[in-house]
Amino acid sequence: MHGSSNKPPSDHFDGRVFFDPDGVPPKKLSDVLRWQFGSNRKRAVWPEWAPSPHADTPPARVDGDKARLSFVGHASWLIQTAGLNILVDPVWSERVSPFAFAGPKRHNDPGVAFDALPDIDVVLVSHGHYDHLDVATLSRLAKKFSPRVITPLGNDLTMRNADSKIRAEAFDWRDRVELGNGVAVTLVPTRHWSARGLFDRNRQLWASFVLETPAGKIYAVGDSGYGEGKHFRDVGRAHGPLRLALLPIGAYEPRWFMKDQHMNPADAVMALADCGAAQALAHHNGTFQLTDEAIDAPVIALAQALDAAKIPRERFVALKPGQVFEI
Template sequence: MNRRSFLKFGALAGLIGLGASGTAMALASANNPYHSGPVTDHFDGTRFFNPDGAAPKGFSDLLKWQLGGDREPWPASVTSPFAPAKPEPRIEGDRLRVTMVGHATMLIQTAGLNIVTDPVWSDRASPVSFAGPKRFIDPGVVFEDLPKIDVVLLSHNHYDHLDVTTLKRLRQAHNPLVITPLGNDAIIKADAPTMQVMAGDWGDAIQSGPATFHFEPCHHWSARGMNDRSMALWAAFVIETPGGKILHIGDTGFDNGRPYTNARNRHGKFRAAILPVGAYEPRWFMKDQHQNPQEAIEGFLLSGADYALGHHWGTFRLTNEGRDAPKEVLMAELAHKGVAEDRFRPLHVGEVWDYPATA
């Protein structure tokens, strides 16, 4: 393995949160640099975990995956069939519009609020600028064309979701409120000390303007480097607005459907579900932490949402499946299950969806 390949490998390890093996991790310092608090059903005093869930794979499994081949080819670059979107300044009342920027970054507009999820406008989803997963397609909204951003929802700290460079740009241009699970506030504040950040635990809620943002469990993990695995929390969000409730998940394993049934039991009917559908192969490695399109559809049906949007595909190459495989598998499985295509749409970069009021 040459030096450049080693650097790319290291960047990928940081991106997906894989550090040393379980034995070495057990020998790591008990100190958590991001969060301190009482022991709970998902925090052992040092690390967060998925109750009755599966731990992420170790370093030896990462090596096995990376050296195993079986990666479908991707094009050198991609041009979206949709021109870069030019968002309106505000979408008022109970209208709901979502614009796909790329990967897990979306602009959600409703009730006069402009919300951005897991914002990444950088060229790489990586701890370094010269290696790691590179953007295959330009952002669906030019950064300078963004309307005034009120809220950033940040689901967890992997590099394809928490990009400090983009957050600092947003701080300078928009000064939004960042809402994020426990521990990620410390990561953000270390590089952007003047950013407005509010952190919460599963079950907490934060109100901003006409919306309430609820922190919900999902099945994932976190890391920024080789020795901080699961020291910051991950979460799904329920966005409660005058026009209905939105279930937004940045990343999750299917976990026997618990992220969906738990959310439905707590919050009732959803107008929309925003769900990851990509980065799922090989299944032996990814299954516990990244759902595939079939599981995303099952989760959508369990949630009882009227409509679903599929994200987390086609922007950064993270795993083995082809670029368009998530969309193609999703469409085939919708037909197999008899679910109308217009109820679950894997949005292209730059695509805009104005949601109907009801299904």
């Protein structure tokens, strides 16, 4: 039973599944098999372990009009601002998979050890894929901190069915949620899809987030294809000016399979131009091998794409886990 079934239809829900009116449906199973088992597949080999030289011990709180972002790894961030501690797509597990013994495995430790986390007030979970919605981590957080968990429609059921102590609250695109201390978050459309198993495709909604903070607005994009860039321009128009964008740059090869759902670095540079953020930080690379490109390919391609677009490299930075960015 999925939460989507008792919701009235809308411009992105047909009464049974969610869809992006500006997007494309996810690839068919036959395409997945062609990618995974095709004779001309070129999958780069990642080093077994690629540790980050950095590790962060965050302060208890960050007050005033500052914001402190600590990169945990992959798509996981700790954002501290206005006395609130907010985690985005937290994954401390060893694997991102329905199975404990198989599936993509970490190539480096989280940039903040779980025991080094400050008190967590709010968790934002962008969608249901295993590398973003990690029930084991959400359970640990619920047990230790009991934070509010803000997520798009239907993902609340995934969480609560796994652990009733996860305080999940589900919202639709364009809903704005007050988090306290003058901080709010709006769920915004993004070009992606969702599934936890073989038979629940697009039964849960996916989203990106715009955080209103005293340090400016932070646009946190989980997974997104670029498409024609419409979603990024819409967010820039509706929510600008944006102080910072967190943009995914990894998990993009082969393009024929991935381009509708995941941006490559050149797409991400266009997305930055479209949304107009003053600064961008890269993520979704270097921790879990989900696709075929080499571990360092996204960061190299990002520098090339910025140079080609005549955008200074310091405006769009790829941190390593444990590195910190302060506004």
